[in-house]
Amino acid sequence: MNEYSILLTGGAGFIGHHFIHHRLRGTEDRIVNLDALTYAGDLESLKELENSPRYTFVEGDINNRELVDDLIRQFNINLIVHFAAESHVDRSIASASTFIHTNVAGTQVLLDVAREHGVRFIHISTDEVYGSLGKTGSFTEESPLAPRSPYAASKAASDCLVLACHHTFGLPVNVTRCTNNYGPRQFPEKFIPKMIIQALRGHSLSIYGTGENVRDWIHVHDHCTAIDAVIEKGIAGEVYNIGSSNERKNLEIARFILEELELDENRITYVDDRPGHDYRYSLDSDKIRNELGWAPRYEFEPALKKAIRWYKEHRPWWEYVLKRGVGL
Structure with missing residues (x-):
């Protein structure tokens, strides 16, 4: 694996903290975890890393452009992995404004700073951007976006911003869209x-x-290895679906x-x-399996x-x- 200095957003969340542990075990990366510690943030899951010379936690908002810029300069960041998001559909139905602030505006702030410094950008999205399916069929990366909840709409908007930044400015980006995750230390509202x-x-x-x-269910560790595959082998500007057929x-x-x-x-x-x-949600993940050589391991x-x-x-x-x- 290549060695990266990663700015990882939302690392106190469920998938983010699993990815931090996974990546630090398997690489020589340095990871800076930027998290606003909203209600779903859990630093206890990262406590054992507090004294690691390769891990730094920073409490802060991704909408704080000055902070993001300072972190990229201070830690010589060459990769942003963007997990941070409001993600609970019920909460988005009750009030959508926070989802727009974080998922849309926050993503644009990160993209602006990434473009200024020429930093590669991996955007972690969701299968929900495609909308709903009937009893048959699966979404491919070419399926049109048809979000049906405020949460899904905010993620679809952020996906489009990320891809537009590649096509307009040439920023090396990838978007991953994953099915429902499960595993230990997942926030109890899921x-x-x-x-x-x-x-x-x-x-x-x-x-x-x-x-x-x-829903199609994937173990969080399989999601982590899929992101690895995109980091190591992903083609700039491409979207990769991540599913387990469960x-x-x-x-x-x-x-x-x-x-x-x-x-x-x-x-x-x-x-x-x-x-x-x-x-129903269902993803065709042949692209990441065939082109990047990834496959889920958990039954x-x-x-x-x-x-x-x-x-x-x-x-x-x-x-x-x-x-x-x-x-x-």
């Missing part, structure tokens, strides 16, 4: 940890609508969790569906069982998160 924690607390598992909505209905996931915890299925309750709830059911055990064995972690005012 579906899988939410279901696990509700079950462990003795609560009902509340599912939108009839639970028929379908499509499951939300109801299937809830039933699996209850079965693993030896709890009765009558714990499942159904609530009014979310406005504009996308039915879904064994890895999900392991994740369930993690939440069961690390109750203090999620209890602390809940005490910070994040309800389920």
